[in-house]
Amino acid sequence: MASKRLGKQTVMLQNPPSIISTASIVGPKEGKGPLRLFFDNIIDDEMWGEKSWEKAESKLIRETFSKVLQKADKTSQEINYVISGDLLNQCIAANFGLRESDVPFLGVYGACSTMAESMSIGAMLVDGGFADDVVCITSSHFCSAEKQFRFPLELGTQRPPAAQWTVTGSGGALISSKGAGPYITHITTGKIVDMGIKDANNMGAAMAPAAVDTIVTHFKDTGFAPESYDLIVTGDLGAIGKEICIELVREQGFNIANIYNDCGVMIYDREKQDTHAGGSGCGCAATVFAGFIYKKLMDGSLKNVLFIATGALLSPVSTQQGESIPSVAHAVSITTSLQQ
Amino acid sequence: MQKTMTNKEYQSYVEKKTPNSKTGRNVLRAFLVGGLICVVGQFITNILKMMGYGQEQVSSVVTLIMIFLGALLTGLNIYDDLGRFAGAGSIVPITGFANSIVSPAMEFKSEGYVLGVGARMFVIAGPVLVYGISTSIVAGIIYFLLR
Amino acid sequence: MDNTIMTYVSAFIVGGVICAVGQVLIDKTKLTSARILVLFVSAGAILTALGVYQKLVDIGGAGATIPLTGFGYNLVTGTFKEVDKLGVLGAFTGGVKAAAAGIAAAIFFGYLMSVAFTPKAKR
Numbered sequence: 001m002a003s004k005r006l007g008k009q010t011v012m013l014q015n016p017p018s019i020i021s022t023a024s025i026v027g028p029k030e031g032k033g034p035l036r037l038f039f040d041n042i043i044d045d046e047m048w049g050e051k052s053w054e055k056a057e058s059k060l061i062r063e064t065f066s067k068v069l070q071k072a073d074k075t076s077q078e079i080n081y082v083i084s085g086d087l088l089n090q091c092i093a094a095n096f097g098l099r100e101s102d103v104p105f106l107g108v109y110g111a112c113s114t115m116a117e118s119m120s121i122g123a124m125l126v127d128g129g130f131a132d133d134v135v136c137i138t139s140s141h142f143c144s145a146e147k148q149f150r151f152p153l154e155l156g157t158q159r160p161p162a163a164q165w166t167v168t169g170s171g172g173a174l175i176s177s178k179g180a181g182p183y184i185t186h187i188t189t190g191k192i193v194d195m196g197i198k199d200a201n202n203m204g205a206a207m208a209p210a211a212v213d214t215i216v217t218h219f220k221d222t223g224f225a226p227e228s229y230d231l232i233v234t235g236d237l238g239a240i241g242k243e244i245c246i247e248l249v250r251e252q253g254f255n256i257a258n259i260y261n262d263c264g265v266m267i268y269d270r271e272k273q274d275t276h277a278g279g280s281g282c283g284c285a286a287t288v289f290a291g292f293i294y295k296k297l298m299d300g301s302l303k304n305v306l307f308i309a310t311g312a313l314l315s316p317v318s319t320q321q322g323e324s325i326p327s328v329a330h331a332v333s334i335t336t337s338l339q340q
Numbered sequence: 341m342q343k344t345m346t347n348k349e350y351q352s353y354v355e356k357k358t359p360n361s362k363t364g365r366n367v368l369r370a371f372l373v374g375g376l377i378c379v380v381g382q383f384i385t386n387i388l389k390m391m392g393y394g395q396e397q398v399s400s401v402v403t404l405i406m407i408f409l410g411a412l413l414t415g416l417n418i419y420d421d422l423g424r425f426a427g428a429g430s431i432v433p434i435t436g437f438a439n440s441i442v443s444p445a446m447e448f449k450s451e452g453y454v455l456g457v458g459a460r461m462f463v464i465a466g467p468v469l470v471y472g473i474s475t476s477i478v479a480g481i482i483y484f485l486l487r
Numbered sequence: 488m489d490n491t492i493m494t495y496v497s498a499f500i501v502g503g504v505i506c507a508v509g510q511v512l513i514d515k516t517k518l519t520s521a522r523i524l525v526l527f528v529s530a531g532a533i534l535t536a537l538g539v540y541q542k543l544v545d546i547g548g549a550g551a552t553i554p555l556t557g558f559g560y561n562l563v564t565g566t567f568k569e570v571d572k573l574g575v576l577g578a579f580t581g582g583v584k585a586a587a588a589g590i591a592a593a594i595f596f597g598y599l600m601s602v603a604f605t606p607k608a609k610r
Contacts, residue, residue: 153606157424157431196348196351205358240354240357244357251344366510382498386494400588402553403561403589404592411599424609434555434558434589440520441593461601464524468524475533483570484578
């Protein structure tokens with residue numbers, strides 16, 4: 001067995017790479033939410049001076065990318081890989097946003113799990129000695145996502161209570177072989193889980209079993225317990241998925257209720273902002289991680305975080321053909337100090 | 341992870357966890373807004389009748405004006421808010437049909453005037469024409485045979 | 488005058504009830520709005536063919552013709568009239584002829600509006 005593997009789905013990084021900088025840019029709605037003070041930039045309108053939502057989303061990625069570099073005082077020449085993806089068909093937000101970056105590019109698609117997926121790959125590349133500096137970045141945009149997955153914006157429809165609100169925003173992180181933390185120590189890569197949920201307006205319930213599977217597997221593979229962490233955070237399960245996640249993890253013998261939260265629940269004030277079950281989209285986990293969680297790690301109020309981004313791997317075609325929603329969740333274990 | 345429940349069990353568990361729409365409230369809103377839109381239609385109808393238009397002209401002109409209003413309110417970014425409040429109350433009236441044509445046409449303008457506006461205009465309204473017209477043809481043929 | 492007020496009351500009630508039925512369908516069956524529209528136009532057409540919808544129009548006026556069921560009503564009444572005149576050919580020409588104003592207006596105004604306006608993000 002490969003020497004760095006631990007249990008079924010986990011790797012333990014022997015030279016844990018550091019996350020040396022992050023950046024986040026969000027839309028106006030997110031900029032009015034409870035986490036507004038943690039984002040680097042809040043754009044005034046969703047079009048951001050561009051001609052289409054898709055171009056605006058590419059600009060989110062492009063600007064976040066340069067902000068990540070700027071904060072770490074690096075040039076694009078020093079970056080070995082950029083790993084990126086988004087929700088749009090063929091990942092055009094990432095493709096076009098990074099077109100001029102002049103950095104070797106790995107495009108990934110994990111739906112809303114993309115942030116943790118790209119960080120997993122990035123951390124393994126650095127730990128393996130294949131790279132010194134890797135940027136992981138993803139985005140989502142409410143308008144472009146509605147257009148692709150749901151209905152035109154101006155169509156007068158009602159959102160059911162379980163529906164979630166796609167976050168407009170982009171988050172990125174620079175993972176480096178040198179640095180003083182926070183360190184990525186373990187990665188648990190999720191399997192595709194499908195419990196037969198077909199309602200595309202209830203993605204939290206569709207994705208929760210994937211998150212549960214990855215969390216429980218992570219504990220079993222590493223021997224960690226909920227007490228090993230002061231925050232376990234999923235990407236975008238929303239209010240309904242969050243509740244399901246807590247209950248199902250408890251059924252497997254782990255109580256995470258006290259230290260568990262969900263980015264989709266954290267990013268909006270659900271009552272005041274009328275976002276129903278909460279936020280979703282690649283940008284949800286990415287901006288909450290790059291904004292809130294990273295800053296809390298840096299100021300020491302969080303020490304050990306398990307970050308699990310969750311993705312619903314559906315497409316409009318699969319939904320129309322009556323398919324259920326397969327989901328995946330990837331976990332990244334982050335600590336501020338290596339002496340555990 | 342051993343599965344603690346089957347897919348079926350999970351689906352009914354999720355059903356219990358998922359809050360239901362507030363149907364009572366929604367139905368009341370749909371009734372009020374839908375009723376009001378029809379009152380507007382009736383108002384136009386009455387005026388046209390007073391002006392001495394015949395029955396068939398009246399029905400065509402009323403449809404025309406209502407569709408114009410629905411299209412205009414969609415363009416002014418108002419109809420989606422109305423729809424969020426009223427649900428079926430603004431989907432079911434003919435103004436909602438106009439909304440279903442204008443909204444995708446606006447949305448896909450970024451893909452050009454032919455394949456964007458022209459083609460996407462009917463993503464929602466197309467089926468209405470297909471099924472409405474087909475049903476009327478079938479009904480007409482049956483009517484012809486039974487006459 | 489009383490008669491005029493009654494037309495508004497009955498339009499409000501009949502139109503409101505038809506929309507309320509649509510809302511119950513949306514909430515209970517999770518039908519999308521496209522399916523609701525198709526269902527209503529077809530239901531209107533069938534009820535008209537069965538002679539039921541005409542009664543509703545007599546009572547409700549615009550309350551029965553403005554909802555999309557009224558579009559189906561329009562199509563079928565036009566078809567029947569044309570069948571009376573032209574025979575089986577009327578089955579094909581009557582419906583669209585009667586609904587021509589609606590269809591043409593929807594296409595034309597739809598085009599104009601989409602050229603003139605751009606969508607805005609929901610808040």
